[in-house]
Amino acid sequence: MQKGSTQKSFLKNPYLQYIFFGIIISLLPVLVNAGILKTSWVGIIGGTIIYAIAALGLNLLLGYSGLISLGTAGFMGLGAYISAYLTGDLGLPWEVGILAAIIIPVIFGLLIGLASLRMEGLYLGIVTLCVSEVLRKTFDELEPITGGFSGKGAEYPTLLGNIVLNQKQTYVLLVVALVLLMMLTHNLTNGQLGRALHAMRGSQVAAQAMGVSLLKYRLIAFSLATAYASLAGALYVHFIKFVYPSTWTLPVSLTILAIIVVGGMRSLYGTFLGAVIVYALPDLLLKRIPVIGDINGLSYVFSGVLIIVVILFYPGGVINIFRDIKKLFVKGSKKEGEV
Amino acid sequence: MAEYTTKLAEDEVLRLENLSIQFGGLKAVDDLSFSIKEKEIFGLIGPNGAGKTTAFNCITQFYKPSSGAVYFRNKDGQVENLVGQPVHSIIRKGLVRTFQNVELVGELSIIDNVLIGGHIDFKASGFEQALRLPRARREEKLMREKAEDVLRFMGIAELKDALVAGQPYGIRKKVEMARTLMCNPKLIILDEPAAGLNDVETQQLADNIYQVREKYGCTILLVEHDMRLVMSICDRICAISFGKFLACGTPSEIQGNAQVQEAYLGEKEE
Numbered sequence: 107m108q109k110g111s112t113q114k115s116f117l118k119n120p121y122l123q124y125i126f127f128g129i130i131i132s133l134l135p136v137l138v139n140a141g142i143l144k145t146s147w148v149g150i151i152g153g154t155i156i157y158a159i160a161a162l163g164l165n166l167l168l169g170y171s172g173l174i175s176l177g178t179a180g181f182m183g184l185g186a187y188i189s190a191y192l193t194g195d196l197g198l199p200w201e202v203g204i205l206a207a208i209i210i211p212v213i214f215g216l217l218i219g220l221a222s223l224r225m226e227g228l229y230l231g232i233v234t235l236c237v238s239e240v241l242r243k244t245f246d247e248l249e250p251i252t253g254g255f256s257g258k259g260a261e262y263p264t265l266l267g268n269i270v271l272n273q274k275q276t277y278v279l280l281v282v283a284l285v286l287l288m289m290l291t292h293n294l295t296n297g298q299l300g301r302a303l304h305a306m307r308g309s310q311v312a313a314q315a316m317g318v319s320l321l322k323y324r325l326i327a328f329s330l331a332t333a334y335a336s337l338a339g340a341l342y343v344h345f346i347k348f349v350y351p352s353t354w355t356l357p358v359s360l361t362i363l364a365i366i367v368v369g370g371m372r373s374l375y376g377t378f379l380g381a382v383i384v385y386a387l388p389d390l391l392l393k394r395i396p397v398i399g400d401i402n403g404l405s406y407v408f409s410g411v412l413i414i415v416v417i418l419f420y421p422g423g424v425i426n427i428f429r430d431i432k433k434l435f436v437k438g439s440k441k442e443g444e445v
Numbered sequence: 446m447a448e449y450t451t452k453l454a455e456d457e458v459l460r461l462e463n464l465s466i467q468f469g470g471l472k473a474v475d476d477l478s479f480s481i482k483e484k485e486i487f488g489l490i491g492p493n494g495a496g497k498t499t500a501f502n503c504i505t506q507f508y509k510p511s512s513g514a515v516y517f518r519n520k521d522g523q524v525e526n527l528v529g530q531p532v533h534s535i536i537r538k539g540l541v542r543t544f545q546n547v548e549l550v551g552e553l554s555i556i557d558n559v560l561i562g563g564h565i566d567f568k569a570s571g572f573e574q575a576l577r578l579p580r581a582r583r584e585e586k587l588m589r590e591k592a593e594d595v596l597r598f599m600g601i602a603e604l605k606d607a608l609v610a611g612q613p614y615g616i617r618k619k620v621e622m623a624r625t626l627m628c629n630p631k632l633i634i635l636d637e638p639a640a641g642l643n644d645v646e647t648q649q650l651a652d653n654i655y656q657v658r659e660k661y662g663c664t665i666l667l668v669e670h671d672m673r674l675v676m677s678i679c680d681r682i683c684a685i686s687f688g689k690f691l692a693c694g695t696p697s698e699i700q701g702n703a704q705v706q707e708a709y710l711g712e713k714e715e
């Protein structure tokens with residue numbers, strides 16, 4: 107009895123669940139090595155993890171704080187270019203590149219946070235979109251640093267100066283980053299800071315009456331979202347090993363928006379599930395379908411249809427399916443018990 | 446930083462002095478003055494559109510008054526003028542309010558909503574919270590226990606993990622009241638606490654207000670339409686009409702006041 111209950115609480119510990127989740131998705135390279143899955147899976151699921159990281163940040167902003175941003179792509183690109191430039195051209199260690207790739211974009215994020223005090227909803231969306239486009243144009247034009255239209259290359263990460271990773275090891279590094287960020291996000295959202303963000307979304311007047319400074323918490327929300335996005339970008343450039351300016355356009359921001367709407371607002375696992383559905387499924391399944399699979403931009407059609415379907419029938423996000431299935435089972439077993 | 450004054454008498458906690466606010470040509474609150482004593486239950490009444498809620502918002506700095514002063518004796522016993530101070534700093538002085546339309550976060554559980562009321566008492570930084578460092582963990586635990594105490598006091602402890610969305614109006618009103626109690630307030634301002642409640646719930650509310658004053662030792666200012674409630678629980682009442690002061694006194698004085706009767710029922714025809 108005693109043993110059973112400790113086992114149960116062990117399984118219920120959210121941190122262990124995150125680690126367990128991480129171990130499962132980091133098994134992918136093993137499956138690839140064993141020949142069960144194709145090599146291309148590593149790239150696709152790795153990309154999914156990168157999108158999920160950026161989406162976690164947008165979830166903090168949109169899901170928790172109720173602030174919209176269409177600038178995720180610009181900040182991902184900014185993070186990618188900064189890290190590529192620092193590690194490639196300047197030869198700085200990978201760790202320094204990542205750190206700078208987070209700090210510099212966060213300064214931009216703070217400025218948008220300041221602007222957000224004077225704007226709401228749609229207007230904020232437009233302004234963030236403009237910032238993103240300005241950044242993309244800068245990537246085009248700032249050739250000495252970004253390599254212009256022809257793009258810029260980068261290497262797989264070298265940890266601590268001498269551990270050179272290959273693609274599959276970099277993939278595991280992505281998983282580690284995702285799991286750590288899920289834990290951090292879990293802590294933040296379940297404490298005072300997360301409740302302040304909730305309060306801000308629920309009612310700005312009530313939040314202020316409870317002592318929540320709108321200025322402070324909007325800045326926090328924007329800098330967190332920017333930090334997540336730019337980290338995702340920096341991880342991207344060291345995983346894909348190349349970055350083009352044309353990558354960081356509105357569709358990327360919209361894909362990340364679709365991820366949290368489809369997966370589930372304010373749900374960490376939902377964010378990952380959303381990334382799998384919106385980002386990985388089109389690559390893994392749709393493109394394999396003959397004729398239809400050859401249509402250009404099919405994945406956008408797919409995520410568009412998905413958003414409509416989810417908003418109509420499952421407004422809480424796909425992640426709630428698991429909860430509802432569980433409910434069904436609990437109800438079913440109760441009924442059996444009664445009979 | 447706030448300047449301290451000695452504008453309040455020993456037993457006073459709040460005093461409005463010639464408070465006015467103008468929206469375009471409309472004087473919503475016009476030269477209003479009254480004061481509230483410590484541990485008093487004080488009612489602010491007036492016909493629709495009299496400027497009660499506006500007066501409220503001027504006290505809590507949601508609106509910036511055009512002229513006049515709001516003196517408040519804060520938690521440390523110092524007297525300061527609230528006019529011009531940021532909205533989110535008002536609660537730190539010991540002044541907290543509820544809302545006419547119950548402003549809670551529906552997607553959060555009841556206890557989490559109550560914990561929002563404890564926002565200012567958390568000292569751990571965001572960094573400490575992100576890494577769950579000892580101080581953040583300790584604070585969270587202490588505040589959670591406090592929130593449970595408050596919910597037990599309000600009689601809704603068994604609902605603490607239920608989501609606010611879907612709760613009946615009476616429960617949500619209680620949650621909002623519980624949220625105000627988290628910050629150890631000196632003065633609670635209730636904006637139409639009985640609106641939308643049935644007779645039984647209104648009676649419970651009256652009991653609750655008394656209990657809050659006894660247990661937490663705070664002063665209560667309420668704006669209310671329900672005359673039965675106001676007349677039965679208030680120590681003193683201030684009546685206003687068209688933003689102007691009409692009368693201030695005990696419930697029976699107010700009931701007998703000719704000006705108040707006129708404002709509510711219209712002029713006598715001769």
